[in-house]
Amino acid sequence: MNINDYTDWLEIDLGAFKNNIKRMKQITGKPVMAVIKANGYGHGLVEIARAALQGGVEVCGVARVEEAFRIRRKGIYGKILVLGGAMPDCVPFVMAEDVSLTISDLQTAQTFSAEAVSRGGKIHVHAKVDSGMNRLGVPVEEGLDFLRRLNEMPGLEVDGLFTHFARADEIHAGTTEAQLERFLKFLDDVERAGLRPSLVHASNSAASLFFPDARFDMVRPGIALFGINPAPDAVLPEGFTPILQWKTRLISVKDIPAGSGISYGHKYFTRKTERVGVIAVGYADGFRRVEGNQVLIRGKYAPVIGSVCMDQCMVNLDEIPEARLDDEVVLIGRQGDRQISAEDIANSWGTIAYEVICGLPARLPRIYRDA
Numbered sequence: 001m002n003i004n005d006y007t008d009w010l011e012i013d014l015g016a017f018k019n020n021i022k023r024m025k026q027i028t029g030k031p032v033m034a035v036i037k038a039n040g041y042g043h044g045l046v047e048i049a050r051a052a053l054q055g056g057v058e059v060c061g062v063a064r065v066e067e068a069f070r071i072r073r074k075g076i077y078g079k080i081l082v083l084g085g086a087m088p089d090c091v092p093f094v095m096a097e098d099v100s101l102t103i104s105d106l107q108t109a110q111t112f113s114a115e116a117v118s119r120g121g122k123i124h125v126h127a128k129v130d131s132g133m134n135r136l137g138v139p140v141e142e143g144l145d146f147l148r149r150l151n152e153m154p155g156l157e158v159d160g161l162f163t164h165f166a167r168a169d170e171i172h173a174g175t176t177e178a179q180l181e182r183f184l185k186f187l188d189d190v191e192r193a194g195l196r197p198s199l200v201h202a203s204n205s206a207a208s209l210f211f212p213d214a215r216f217d218m219v220r221p222g223i224a225l226f227g228i229n230p231a232p233d234a235v236l237p238e239g240f241t242p243i244l245q246w247k248t249r250l251i252s253v254k255d256i257p258a259g260s261g262i263s264y265g266h267k268y269f270t271r272k273t274e275r276v277g278v279i280a281v282g283y284a285d286g287f288r289r290v291e292g293n294q295v296l297i298r299g300k301y302a303p304v305i306g307s308v309c310m311d312q313c314m315v316n317l318d319e320i321p322e323a324r325l326d327d328e329v330v331l332i333g334r335q336g337d338r339q340i341s342a343e344d345i346a347n348s349w350g351t352i353a354y355e356v357i358c359g360l361p362a363r364l365p366r367i368y369r370d371a
């Protein structure tokens with residue numbers, strides 16, 4: 001199929017993605033681990049992994065072993081770190097395919113060590129310590145003992161050590177400085193004990209950009225590489241651009257008489273004869289069933305009216321009389337001199353831009369450009 005056959009699709013600019021990687025490297029002066037979990041933040045895991053490695057990242061960070069498996073199955077052999085938990089059954093795969101695992105507790109470490117030894121090989125691991133996120137990782141206060149014991153375990157090769165910040169996108173919260181102080185003190189002890197692995201990393205996008213002391217040996221951004229601001233107060237510097245556009249088409253245009261109920265539940269009634277368009281996007285495409293949605297048609301904003309259906313929704317075209325059947329409709333992206341960003345949608349849905357893009361389902365065809 002070519003792009004003109006689709007009625008609802010994503011356009012993804014891999015050239016812009018590579019430029020964002022370049023910009024991150026320029027600003028931080030550090031190697032980059034591109035975090036591409038959750039289907040490459042909705043942009044497509046395999047294509048994003050390939051582009052990330054072509055764009056010069058050192059490592060791809062994923063959440064799950066299944067994601068590493070999908071990348072390797074496509075013949076992509078760059079370094080991969082699984083940032084989340086893993087089950088012991090994955091050991092043959094991670095050993096054979098040289099995929100690194102995160103170890104966040106001693107019990108898991110012992111299980112993986114025994115599995116590796118029984119198979120006569122080694123698993124490459126990064127140790128995770130918790131400096132205040134209170135998610136995965138051994139508390140930093142117990143981190144030195146954890147690291148010492150990991151290093152003594154046969155079958156494990158400790159290549160990295162890391163932590164994660166809870167509020168780096170709230171630049172002025174003070175929490176990141178506090179987490180960093182705890183991590184730095186711990187790192188001092190680690191260095192004195194001669195246990196510092198070659199790769200220490202801590203910084204997601206916001207920390208990479210706004211907390212230079214937290215860059216260590218490698219930065220670990222996700223959202224910034226997709227050209228999206230980590231938060232309203234953590235805005236990307238110049239030179240980053242969004243790489244995704246979400247488009248659909250106008251598949252019906254009708255004049256509907258005054259007083260007519262529109263869509264399921266008749267939540268909207270026309271106040272006069274209204275020109276109503278149907279666009280080929282619905283909640284099964286990730287377009288939420290909430291009030292206040294709007295789209296771009298012929299460079300103008302068109303409000304969505306009535307409930308969003310599974311595959312379609314309706315828009316009011318009274319201000320866009322020039323709209324015609326088959327017109328391209330923009331949900332995220334630019335048309336003329338107007339734009340709708342993932343951040344705008346997040347704002348209108350009462351969520352974060354991460355959730356908007358990670359929620360874009362597999363159903364949407366992804367069309368890649370790599371200029």
Ligand SMILES: Cc1ncc(COP(=O)(O)O)c(C=O)c1O
Nearest residue numbers: 035083164204205220221222223
């Ligand atoms: C452990 C870890 N590191 C890095 C990131 C990247 O974060 P961001 O997308 O905010 O840059 C994430 C994302 O959630 C993460 O879980």
